[in-house]
Amino acid sequence: MVIQDREQPRWFPQTKLHPPLIGSDHLERPRLLGTIHEAVTTRRLTLFSAPAGSGKTTLLAALPHAFPDLPLAWLSLDKEDNDPTNFLAVLLAALQELHPSLFANTQTLLTNLPNPGADLRRFMGVLINDILEAQPDPFVLVLDDLHAVTEPAVHGALDYLLDHLPPPLHLAVATRHDPPLALARLRARGQLAELRLTDLRFTHDEVTTLLNERLGLNLPGDDITTLQNRTEGWVAGLRLLAASLDRISTEIERSAFITHLAQTDRYVFDFLAEEVLNRQEPEVRTFLLETAILPELTPALCQAVTGRSDTWTVLEDLYRRNLFLAALDDPGTPLHTYRYHDLFAEFLRQRLVQEMPDRTAELHRRAAEAQTDPARAIRHYLAAEMWPEAAQAIEQAGKQLLYRGALDTLRDWIMALPAVTRGSRPWLTCFQGTIAFQRGEFERAQPLLEQALRGFEAMGDQVGQGEALLLLGGVATGLHDMQRADMLLERALAHPLPPGGQTSAHIGRAWVGVYTSNWAQVDAEVTAAIQATLESEDPAAFNALALQLHAPLVFAPGGIAPLERYCNQVLAYFGEGVGLVQAGAYTLLGNIYALQGKLDEAQQATKRARQIGEQLGGFVFLDVNVDFGVLAQALMRADYSALEQYWRDRLPRYERLRGAREWLASFLCILTMSYFRNAQSLLAQTRL
Numbered sequence: 001m002v003i004q005d006r007e008q009p010r011w012f013p014q015t016k017l018h019p020p021l022i023g024s025d026h027l028e029r030p031r032l033l034g035t036i037h038e039a040v041t042t043r044r045l046t047l048f049s050a051p052a053g054s055g056k057t058t059l060l061a062a063l064p065h066a067f068p069d070l071p072l073a074w075l076s077l078d079k080e081d082n083d084p085t086n087f088l089a090v091l092l093a094a095l096q097e098l099h100p101s102l103f104a105n106t107q108t109l110l111t112n113l114p115n116p117g118a119d120l121r122r123f124m125g126v127l128i129n130d131i132l133e134a135q136p137d138p139f140v141l142v143l144d145d146l147h148a149v150t151e152p153a154v155h156g157a158l159d160y161l162l163d164h165l166p167p168p169l170h171l172a173v174a175t176r177h178d179p180p181l182a183l184a185r186l187r188a189r190g191q192l193a194e195l196r197l198t199d200l201r202f203t204h205d206e207v208t209t210l211l212n213e214r215l216g217l218n219l220p221g222d223d224i225t226t227l228q229n230r231t232e233g234w235v236a237g238l239r240l241l242a243a244s245l246d247r248i249s250t251e252i253e254r255s256a257f258i259t260h261l262a263q264t265d266r267y268v269f270d271f272l273a274e275e276v277l278n279r280q281e282p283e284v285r286t287f288l289l290e291t292a293i294l295p296e297l298t299p300a301l302c303q304a305v306t307g308r309s310d311t312w313t314v315l316e317d318l319y320r321r322n323l324f325l326a327a328l329d330d331p332g333t334p335l336h337t338y339r340y341h342d343l344f345a346e347f348l349r350q351r352l353v354q355e356m357p358d359r360t361a362e363l364h365r366r367a368a369e370a371q372t373d374p375a376r377a378i379r380h381y382l383a384a385e386m387w388p389e390a391a392q393a394i395e396q397a398g399k400q401l402l403y404r405g406a407l408d409t410l411r412d413w414i415m416a417l418p419a420v421t422r423g424s425r426p427w428l429t430c431f432q433g434t435i436a437f438q439r440g441e442f443e444r445a446q447p448l449l450e451q452a453l454r455g456f457e458a459m460g461d462q463v464g465q466g467e468a469l470l471l472l473g474g475v476a477t478g479l480h481d482m483q484r485a486d487m488l489l490e491r492a493l494a495h496p497l498p499p500g501g502q503t504s505a506h507i508g509r510a511w512v513g514v515y516t517s518n519w520a521q522v523d524a525e526v527t528a529a530i531q532a533t534l535e536s537e538d539p540a541a542f543n544a545l546a547l548q549l550h551a552p553l554v555f556a557p558g559g560i561a562p563l564e565r566y567c568n569q570v571l572a573y574f575g576e577g578v579g580l581v582q583a584g585a586y587t588l589l590g591n592i593y594a595l596q597g598k599l600d601e602a603q604q605a606t607k608r609a610r611q612i613g614e615q616l617g618g619f620v621f622l623d624v625n626v627d628f629g630v631l632a633q634a635l636m637r638a639d640y641s642a643l644e645q646y647w648r649d650r651l652p653r654y655e656r657l658r659g660a661r662e663w664l665a666s667f668l669c670i671l672t673m674s675y676f677r678n679a680q681s682l683l684a685q686t687r688l
Contacts, residue, residue, distance in 0.1 A: 465495050522553060
């Protein structure tokens with residue numbers, strides 16, 4: 001048996017995981033670096049909160065050079081990371097860049113759960129435990145541009161991480177404004193270090209060193225003072241000043257420029273950015289405007305957008321002239337990547353719309369067709385309002401996004417399309433229904449999936465019909481309409497389904513059999529589900545069984561031998577690792593051994609299932625099945641006092657748990673049997 005690779009390709013640019021390169025003209029700032037080093041080695045959180053262009057990112061990027069013995073993991077955030085699952089994926093990837101083998105349990109959770117972003121705190125808990133177990137040397141995790149993330153669930157997860165921060169980890173955050181974290185609490189506990197605009201401003205001496213020594217402008221002292229006062233030591237303003245002054249050849253013209261700057265009432269950045277742009281050669285100016293739509297600049301992408309064949313040379317020249325380009329990988333390589341500074345990019349995009357309003361859509365079209373990153377291609381199509389192309393790209397990416405649990409991202413893309421486009425494409429409607437289904441919104445999911453099914457039938461799309469029928473079967477089960485669920489799942493199996501879908505349909509019909517007391521159906525469908533899973537060798541199928549193959553399915557008339565054989569096959573292949581498949585197998589084995597009267601083996605299997613579940617942050621399906629096994633084993637041992645005490649400890653959890661009515665009934669049945677048997681035993685002793 002050869003299981004397909006469960007690892008999925010990363011759907012985000014790797015440049016998010018690396019700090020920008022430090023330029024040759026970088027000015028070291030010992031006073032700030034010393035403060036930062038002390039902060040990151042003594043506080044939980046170091047907060048860099050200041051407007052754009054204040055030098056936050058550059059300072060953090062300089063840490064590995066200034067303190068090579070301090071390991072650093074880097075993550076540049078953007079608006080796509082508002083999707084909780086995307087945030088988890090990029091956060092884990094950043095940590096794995098530094099410690100590739102450290103986060104096995106966290107990776108298992110991210111890979112195997114259908115919607116990992118639904119429970120961010122559990123994910124953070126497992127991540128924290130992975131760090132505590134490994135005890136690596138102290139390291140820093142940098143979250144750059146946290147202001148781009150506005151999702152409350154992500155902020156809540158970061159608060160949880162900070163509250164339970166493992167000792168080796170320190171968090172450094174760069175943001176344009178204070179994030180909605182519990183900063184007051186951290187400040188009161190002495191766990192927060194803060195660097196703000198006043199701390200980041202260049203002093204008069206630093207301005208002199210930057211402009212005269214690093215950039216060779218040789219300005220007199222009075223001009224330095226004027227520039228210091230006008231920019232207030234703001235790094236972005238100083239950089240733009242240097243770019244403007246570098247294009248002015250005579251001292252008289254420079255002096256006039258500085259005088260004009262001192263007298264103008266315009267916003268410094270707008271004034272300077274316009275000066276920089278207008279002093280470029282016409283072809284360079286056009287290049288800057290046309291490539292401003294790109295979040296990252298490579299020679300290939302720039303060539304596709306501009307039509308120029310010399311883009312590598314142009315980019316290198318702009319970078320060498322410090323024209324607000326940051327290098328994101330090793331300089332001089334054929335695949336060198338750059339990006340414009342955020343402020344400069346915003347300015348260029350505004351100017352592009354003003355000067356070339358009819359050209360913007362065409363530029364986005366070219367960028368989309370040249371992109372190898374599906375997410376960025378979709379964003380370009382949407383920006384160009386190329387609705388058919390955007391819809392087709394979303395359809396192609398949708399299943400992968402659902403598999404990854406990136407529900408918010410997929411929803412946002414679909415809703416960015418016009419209603420007429422959404423309504424005319426059944427797969428987009430099906431994706432919307434799937435998102436609602438995965439969130440437990442069954443009443444909302446049903447009409448969407450029924451609409452999708454009608455669309456698939458009209459198109460003759462057999463695959464789509466099978467998908468919609470399978471999901472509608474799940475919706476009917478969630479609404480406790482078992483007769484309808486059985487009919488829909490049977491219809492779904494008559495269509496081509498992926499292996500995971502076949503397993504889900506069979507096991508779904510098995511559960512319908514339980515609820516309708518059709519045990520012959522339970523037996524047949526459990527057998528079919530196991531066979532389909534083993535033949536498919538598909539991870540999605542094994543995960544489906546792990547989530548759903550448990551008591552009371554063990555009571556099927558076909559006996560427990562096939563179930564025990566399946567568990568042993570799974571464990572023989574997957575080994576003693578920590579994952580959903582192992583957790584499901586040990587849970588099932590606990591029930592099987594108990595029915596066989598092997599109570600010691602049942603106890604060990606149940607204990608192992610519990611351990612795996614705790615390592616992965618806990619699962620409701622696993623907890624209830626383990627509890628069922630523990631209670632049943634105590635009843636079989638006639639250990640009535642242990643059974644009653646265990647139940648009293650666990651009862652509050654089930655009183656709070658949604659959808660626990662059936663399990664409460666099962667547990668109360670076991671408890672009643674315990675009381676009855678205990679009473680029988682006491683009565684027999686009395687008679688003696």
